[in-house]
Amino acid sequence: MPPAPKVLSTTTAAEMTELYWMALLRDVPFDQFDTDPMVAVAAEEVESRFAEAVADTADVGHLIAGIDVPGPAGALADLSPHNLFRLGLPGEEVGPLVSQFFLRDIHYGTQRIDQKQLPYKKSRDYLTEFPAWLRAQRSGRDDEGQAYPQSNEDSADNFETTRRYISTPRDLARFVNKDALHQAYFNAALLMLSGGARWTPGNPYGDGHRLHPREAAFGVLGGPHILALVSEVATRALKVVWNQKWQVHLRLRPEAYGGLVHVQKIGIGGSNGKRPYGLPGWVSTTSAAKEVRKRHKSLLLPMAFTAGSPTHPAYGAGHATVAGACVTVLKAYFQTIDEKGVPVPFVFDPTRKPADANGLKERMQPYGSGVPVAAYVPGVDASPPNACEGVLTPLPKSVAARLTIEGELNKLAMNVAMGRSMGGVHWRTDNTRSLMLGEALAARILADITTDANEKPTFTFRTFTRKMDGEPKNVRITAGRIYVDDTLVDTNISCI
Numbered sequence: 001m002p003p004a005p006k007v008l009s010t011t012t013a014a015e016m017t018e019l020y021w022m023a024l025l026r027d028v029p030f031d032q033f034d035t036d037p038m039v040a041v042a043a044e045e046v047e048s049r050f051a052e053a054v055a056d057t058a059d060v061g062h063l064i065a066g067i068d069v070p071g072p073a074g075a076l077a078d079l080s081p082h083n084l085f086r087l088g089l090p091g092e093e094v095g096p097l098v099s100q101f102f103l104r105d106i107h108y109g110t111q112r113i114d115q116k117q118l119p120y121k122k123s124r125d126y127l128t129e130f131p132a133w134l135r136a137q138r139s140g141r142d143d144e145g146q147a148y149p150q151s152n153e154d155s156a157d158n159f160e161t162t163r164r165y166i167s168t169p170r171d172l173a174r175f176v177n178k179d180a181l182h183q184a185y186f187n188a189a190l191l192m193l194s195g196g197a198r199w200t201p202g203n204p205y206g207d208g209h210r211l212h213p214r215e216a217a218f219g220v221l222g223g224p225h226i227l228a229l230v231s232e233v234a235t236r237a238l239k240v241v242w243n244q245k246w247q248v249h250l251r252l253r254p255e256a257y258g259g260l261v262h263v264q265k266i267g268i269g270g271s272n273g274k275r276p277y278g279l280p281g282w283v284s285t286t287s288a289a290k291e292v293r294k295r296h297k298s299l300l301l302p303m304a305f306t307a308g309s310p311t312h313p314a315y316g317a318g319h320a321t322v323a324g325a326c327v328t329v330l331k332a333y334f335q336t337i338d339e340k341g342v343p344v345p346f347v348f349d350p351t352r353k354p355a356d357a358n359g360l361k362e363r364m365q366p367y368g369s370g371v372p373v374a375a376y377v378p379g380v381d382a383s384p385p386n387a388c389e390g391v392l393t394p395l396p397k398s399v400a401a402r403l404t405i406e407g408e409l410n411k412l413a414m415n416v417a418m419g420r421s422m423g424g425v426h427w428r429t430d431n432t433r434s435l436m437l438g439e440a441l442a443a444r445i446l447a448d449i450t451t452d453a454n455e456k457p458t459f460t461f462r463t464f465t466r467k468m469d470g471e472p473k474n475v476r477i478t479a480g481r482i483y484v485d486d487t488l489v490d491t492n493i494s495c496i
Helices: 008-023 037-055 132-138 170-179 181-192 224-249 253-267 289-297 318-333 403-421 427-453
Strands: 106-108 111-113 375-381 389-394 458-464 472-478 481-482 487-491
Touching: 008 037, 008 253, 008 289, 008 427, 037 106, 037 289, 106 181, 106 389, 106 427, 132 181, 132 375, 181 253, 181 318, 181 403, 224 318, 224 427, 318 458, 389 472, 389 487, 403 427, 403 458, 427 472, 427 487
Parallel strands: none
Antiparallel strands: 106 111, 375 389, 458 472, 472 481, 481 487
């Protein structure tokens, strides 16, 4: 991984501004992001601070357009309520912020996985008072003595009473606090298998390929293979990112930085307790910081979890590395780009010729050919007596038709990575660089498969990062070698 932004840098201060806004907007339903006036204020302020950070080339870890923020390489895109808190990954900008892979029940053999969850209680933020914050820094535990894995579990009062699909930033933070790490991608694999997603053209068992007429993929290059692989790469991702965390970078958590901002500006026990750490002065005077101070009487970062952050360094991010690895193998195993280089649609289009038809279907019953998968935007019904109950509003057909499998998989990776930031435990750059780390790891594992399997498959996918024209790079893996835009970048050891 490249160096992390410096503690005293413009980039870290800009990222903190975004995190303050994430905390302030945790309970705004995603279906209201485009109309909420505070979201518009946040987008304007975050864009101006990100622009300063992108230009701060004196910091080797500064924000990079095309990697860390929306836009092509070298140019920060305009931020709006629509793309606020997004990463700018290919196809991710289309439709609602939440991936469609989060918004439906899943066929798990003859059983179903219900993706609704019991949300955290609205307006409940933690570690906003200095004694509680300091106790958490010293012990890694909340006021009830619970460590991070048991955060919020001391009382039913920390939860709403009605289950719903992920509908707010706080809901995303809830999911990534308790998920099984590879969970979202295992579920996505099940949805694509049941939805009729095609194998990548480099899979010889795929439609019209050399083994298709007489043989089917199964333990190799089939359903059991991808379900096992999407789990296996998660464990390897954790190992490589833990080396980055502990042996290379040792970056502080946003919650700790919030303590520095608080003490520099407000002090401990009054102005005599201030300490001049050297943070940019404006980090405590932004609109976001002023609103946090108004609500909580401090500049500590309001946390979604009672115990605050995990007790290991921030950079890289475990969840984001796992997301990068798992989503990459899904994009490589299934056809996400057609033979003409066009992203495959998410919704099956029955008007196209059967030979050309692509996209996902769903079946409400265990029989029949199924119907085109539906697409939704999630929200919250605020009206009594349904307060806090989730709602799914169908997307207009014109929007649903623009969704792609690649985009929704990229969006899934973004959701999990940035969900950690919405909880207050990670910086944006923790997430973006870790997605790339996971992507590189997955590419090496896929390269092994191209030499280990008798079928000698070829894998292709497009990168998370963007070039100067805004397009991602094309990756092709064959015979143990990895090519990016047709340039050899890696020769896998197992094929030498």
